Amino acid sequence: MRKLIPLVSLAALAACTVGPNYEGPKSAGAVAAPAAFARAGQTSTAQPVVADWWRGLNDAALDALVERALKDNPSIAVAEARLRQARSALRLDKANGLPNANVQGTYLRAELPNGGLTGGTADGGTQGIDFYNVGFDASWEIDLFGGQKRRVEAARAGVGAAEAQVADAQVSLTAEVASAYVNLRDRQRRLELGRATAETRRRILALTEQRFRAGTASQLDVERIRGLVVESDAAIVPIDAERDAYLNALAVLVGEAPGTLDAELSAPRPVPLPPARVDVGDPAQLLERRPDVRAAERVLAQRTAQIGLTKAAAMPRISFLGLIGIGGTKPGDLFDLGNLAGIAVPRLQWNALDFGRNGARLGQAEGQRDEAAAQYRGAVLTALRDAEDALSRYAARRASVAAAARSKATADRAAALMQQRYRAGVATLIDTLDAERQRTAAEQSVVQATAVMTADYVALQKALGLGWRT
Structure with missing residues (x-):
């Protein structure tokens, strides 16, 4: 019974875990108290x-480009590699809490002076001795104050943070691909309309020059129209460069060299339109969903566990070392159990006088925990602000597209009426072409407003923390 008392005492001590137990961030519920976003709009x-x-x-x-990017983009590969590192670190910390055993074999050959082994007088010769040994040693440190438990807890939180960072990289990447794609289609369509506008103005210039030669138009009219032609040609140049830049951006995002997607995406297509209804959820769901918020929460959990790890480092440590070996001066001695030797060594370590070193480390760990708590709260507030801002912008863009569509409808009707008047002989071709130019300009406004609205829809999805895969 007396032999059991020390074991029971050790077991009771091993059940003690120093440091604060992580209970989750305290500010999340208060910050996410609203049941719905203030500016949900048509959502x-x-x-x-x-x-x-x-x-x-x-x-x-776009679907194909996003899938390729998620598969081959380097930023995703970096995040996934860090996740594998975190998972390996967790496995290592778990294994470090188990006993450690080593097997070793030794052969020693020594040449000693004659008499050196027996204490006699050396005669100038040497005497050889062989030594053979096989054995193993084992060591184990008892987790008296939960330091190892806190180490595993911190590593597990690190894995959670790395998983959230992979998801965050996916969210950012899908938004970047979609945004670049929308801008590409916008520039392609604006190039088409810009060239159409330039061609219309050239036709107006040719007619104005004819009128000038006939004496029914002034040189000022000709120069004014020629200036508009030059203006149209100049407006095309930056749009053309922007189109090439977005083609290059998409190629890099899918893990390819710039120029690789030129042939694949060279044919213009309409700017994609968002769905009629957008699901946004509520703030509490947002905080559970956004990877950057989840990563910040896991970092807070990790820093909290490291406080316990630091406290445990200041406590006494008990470890056991066991050695078992068999051997002798002949190979046959390795099989003689009479040559078996063993030793068991308990060891107590306690850095009782460290002159405040561990206290300083503890203060550092608590400061890191407080920093992580503040960063988490900042991440929560940023997430809510991003969502509110994105919702507000998206609602405003929908109104802008509707206004641009009404303006285009007016320009379409005016161009159609001018065509009728021209065919009836009561309007000139120049007036008809000018009405067509105004219709094209109105269509450009619709295309641009639609692209901005879709880009804001993409930004809204990113703000809501969408686009990651479990």
Whole structure:
């Protein structure tokens, strides 16, 4: 019974875990108290689908680009490599809490002076001796104050943070691909309309020059129209450069060299339109969903566990070392159990006088925990602000597209009426071409407003933390 008392005492000590137990961030509930976003607009509070939000744009080319990017983009590969490192670190910390055993074999050959072994007088010769040994040693440190438990807890939180960072990289990447694709289609369409406008102005210039030669137009009229032609040609140049830049950006995002996608994406296509209804959920769901918020929460958990790890380092440590070996001066001695030797060594370590070193380390760990708590709260507030801002912008862009569409409808009607008047002989061709130019300009405004609205839809999906895959 007396022999059991020390073991029971050790077991009771091993059940003690120093340091604060992590109970989650205290500020999340208060910050996310509103039941719905203040500026939801034409949206639904239903829970959105986390992955594949871009499929709501109904563009097969975009779907393919996003899938390629998620597979081959270097930023995703970097995040996944860090996740593998974190998981390996967790496995290592778990294994470090188990006994450590080593097997070793030794052969020693020594040449000693004659008499050196027996204490006699050396005669100038040497005497050889062989030594053979096989054995193993084992060591184990008892986790008296939960230091190892806190180390594993911190490593597990690190894995959670790395997983969230992979998801955050996916969110950012899908938004970047969609944004670049929308801008590409916008520039392609604006190039078409810009060239059409330039061609219309050239036709107006040719007619004005004819009128000038006939004496029915002034040189000022000719120069004014010629200036508009030059202006149209100049406006095309930066748009053309921007189109090439977005082609290069998309190639790099999918893990290819710039120029690789030129042939694949050279044919213009309409700017994709967002769905009629956008599901945004509520703030509490947002905080559970956004990877950057989840990563910040896991870092807070990791820093909290490291406080306990630091406290445990200041406590006494008990470890056991065991050695078992068999051997002798002949190989046959390795099989003679009479040559078996063993030793068991308990060891107590306690840095009782460290002159405040561990206290300083503890203060550092607590400061890191407080820093992580502040960063988490900042991440929460940033997430809510991003969502509110994105919702507000998206609602405003929808109104802008509607206004541009009404303006285009007016320009379409005016161009159609001018065509009728021209065919009836009561309007000139120049007036008809000018009305067509105004119609093209109105269409350009619609295309640009639509692209901005879709880009804001993409930004909204990113702000909602969508686009990652479990």
